Amino acid sequence: MDASDEPERWCLQMYNKIASAPGDLTGLNVLEVGSGRGGGSSYTKRYLHPAKMTGLDYSSKAVDFCQEKHAKNVPGLTYLQGNAEDLPFGNDEFDVVINVESSHCYGHFDKFLSEVYRVLKPGGQFSWVDIRKPDALPGVEKEFAKSGFTELKSEDVTKNVVAAMSKSGENRLKLIQRRVPKFAQPIFHSFAGVEGTQPYKELTNREVVYTHKLLKKASD
Numbered sequence: 001m002d003a004s005d006e007p008e009r010w011c012l013q014m015y016n017k018i019a020s021a022p023g024d025l026t027g028l029n030v031l032e033v034g035s036g037r038g039g040g041s042s043y044t045k046r047y048l049h050p051a052k053m054t055g056l057d058y059s060s061k062a063v064d065f066c067q068e069k070h071a072k073n074v075p076g077l078t079y080l081q082g083n084a085e086d087l088p089f090g091n092d093e094f095d096v097v098i099n100v101e102s103s104h105c106y107g108h109f110d111k112f113l114s115e116v117y118r119v120l121k122p123g124g125q126f127s128w129v130d131i132r133k134p135d136a137l138p139g140v141e142k143e144f145a146k147s148g149f150t151e152l153k154s155e156d157v158t159k160n161v162v163a164a165m166s167k168s169g170e171n172r173l174k175l176i177q178r179r180v181p182k183f184a185q186p187i188f189h190s191f192a193g194v195e196g197t198q199p200y201k202e203l204t205n206r207e208v209v210y211t212h213k214l215l216k217k218a219s220d
């Protein structure tokens, strides 16, 4: 990995897992829904070599940031403002769609799934990972069952995420100490999920769990 990517190794490892799950991306057309600050889409384009990588996010501020920070020097990488529940693409456009820790924000998970299904090519794959309270999982399973996708894989990755949070904690603490005024540091600790914070505890105690699913759209 490039030295400039090293500080984000543990977050990028999640992207490596999720974006590699469908297989070799070389030459494919890939979409990330909910791309946030864009590092995951950038990693996917630069290391897994799809022909085209599009990161879509609801926040136009995030999209502007990503265009400036990531897209300028990486041909084939673009970011776009849009809604996961009403994707601004035609039918059958993408070989692979990825979605990382974003779908818990959406009002209508079923609409999101039907939009992903619509924009994928026949036989295209959808790699999804997100947090949920354990008692919400049966509802999520029901939505996937209704979506038309065939499930290729379903895996609980909570332990892996906790391990990654522990490993990245020290760097994040140092960064927050250097860059954030003291009064605001606790908010940043929580956002970064460092040990001892509520998000870290919830995952460790399995009050919240992380699930990865790999799904396939029917071939024509």
Ligand SMILES: C[S@@+](CC[C@H](N)C(=O)[O-])C[C@H]1O[C@@H](n2cnc3c(N)ncnc32)[C@H](O)[C@@H]1O
Pocket (backbone or CB within 6 Å): 033, 034, 035, 036, 037, 038, 040, 056, 057, 058, 059, 062, 082, 083, 084, 085, 099, 100, 101, 102, 105, 106, 107
């Ligand atoms: C927790 S962040 C995750 C960002 C990124 N995937 C990552 O793992 O670093 C969730 C992202 O989902 C985006 N989001 C929330 N609702 C959305 C929607 N309806 N359509 C598209 N993006 C949405 C938010 O703007 C935010 O950037």
